[in-house]
Amino acid sequence: MLYKPMKHLPLEASHQALGAKMAPFAGYLMPIQYSSISAEHSAVREQAGVFDVSHMGEFFVRGPEALAFLQYAALNDVSKLKVGRAQYSMLPNSHGGVVDDIYVYRTAETEYLVVVNASNIEKDWAHLLALAGGFRVDLEDASNQFALLAVQGPQAANALEKLCNLSLADRRKNDTFATLLAGRPARLARTGYTGEDGFEVFLSHSDAEPVWNELLSLGVVPCGLGARDTLRLEAGFPLYGHELTEATNPRCTSFAWVVKPEKDFLGKEALLAASCPNRLIALVLEHGIPREGYKIFSAGQEVGWVTSGTLSPMLRKGIALAYVRSDVTENLQVEIRGKLYPASVTEAPFVALK
Template sequence: MKNTALTATHEALGAKMVPFAGYNMPVQYEGVNIEHEAVRTAVGVFDVSHMGEFLVEGPHALELVQKVTTNDASKLIVGKAQYSCLPNDNGGIVDDLIVYKVKEETYLLVVNASNIEKDWNWITSKNDVGATLRDLSEDYSLLAIQGPKAVEAMQSLTSHDLSAINFYSFVIGDFAGIEYVIISATGYTGSGGFEIYCKNTEVKQIWDKVVEAGAKPIGLAARDTLRLEMGYSLYGNDIDDTTSPFEAGLGWIVKFTKQFTNSDHLSEQKKHILGRKLVAFEIDEKGIPRQGYDIVDASGKAIGKVTSGTMSPSLKKGIGLGYVAPIFSDFGSKIYIQIRKNAVPATVVKLPFYKG
């Protein structure tokens, strides 16, 4: 089990620690609902240093990034980032990721913790163009400072105007007394804020100053309820090696203005009716949907499975994502979630669940 540079700090704060993606991570401190509410209404800080960071450099850096990702990285300018995915050779997804253009001929790829080795091997196997690749995952830490009061609370820690950093933009500069960190207006909560990339040796100082400035420590359990309220896909639950970007509602990050891994197959796939679609649903009665529960029709026939589910702290009702046959995917469609012996009625809804 790996530790982050802040594991001892979390333990000292009394966090409940659990194994996650091979790391010893804080799942909660005071409780999921309290932490969730802090991010929705004020500001919280997550240690997400288990995420992976790869640097792609050199004259052929863009060529490799374009080859392995579905989104069009040629549209990026320095200081901008984009959400994308790595397609595999079978129409599925190796991983979803964020691509940052750090400078000309230098891109930072931020990948999921559970996929670091798999992604590294995949990208390396596609690097026949001579790009320089470096895996920085073991040396860098990542903090997510999220919530509507993030700008106000953190402004005193930097000389940069945080309110001027647009969504999916970033600056490299001073923060919490450290000279060169990435301050990125990204995050997976839907409540605004920043992500801070720094060296492992710097993260304790940054964490302490961020908490001192008013951010509440938040665990992975609240990170999951927050992302699910926005309908953001979680790799391993809602998307994986067998799911198409189009089935998963990620067609908006697949750009056929370029050639990329398996692009011809995905282009054909886009023209045909899908066998299943990822939908969002709200439970109509009492009940909490969980990953793996069957989704059934009115007659009790199985039509899909729940991929993510929880009791929404903001909406106070059961919400979830799951794949169903397209005939059941229209907004307002009635489906049923098999919760133990009961087929509990649910309604297909438009994302996000939480509209702030």
């Protein structure tokens, strides 16, 4: 295997100056936590936090057939997107599985911005390039141009309003628009991965540090990837590589709504024909903390596995997303260090979200 040097993002020194614990993630040195996962998690649920997610990938899709291309390459119905609107979606593969889960932003009449997972940038890029051959589209990998900050929590809009001369009150969830933020050109989108209200902010690399510093000076709490994971799990959102993989049929998950059978897309026949031997469910435990890979039993039989698990910082209980045999819904137990702990099936989100 070829040695790949660590890639660096514009805020790395800022994180280190704040005393963040840093760790490699998808080839980048990323902040995992600054103070503690629980404290950062609570800050986002109760006030506002800011995450540096500049490692995420950004592709532009432009041209007269940009819409037709994305209709074929992605599951959700891109024709529903007006300019200035965004949607959650997935890239299907040819055999009914998922290449990645993505967010699609319509930034102009014939221009879309596609945000992809950091760990899948190269794979997604090759996949989309191969599919683009039959369409009049231009693809641009802009991943190394953008810094991305996620400002999340009930006070996120207040903080951002202080940095741009705009009222954000009439901006709806999934709206996206260009504006000046602390005097710097930025694209804002009312999106996020925490289950809270908030915005994601696309900036050029050189503008990331001044905007980050402005946000911190307004009392927005710096948050790392640790809290990002507990927040998304409490909200019941999937993480690629865990709940979604090349072998996962999205119809067997709670995100089946992204599949739009009325349009044509890559692998449609395989995706719609497959049955669901296992389903993705949400579990809560009164005792014990489930973790990824733990086995699930029912009446002495192994019936599934945990894809993501943690202690919910808000519920103070163990929560998990798990694949469990479709014909089994009762008397589930999670095996934790050789002992079985009862688990109840619940509906995500695990916590009440506004």
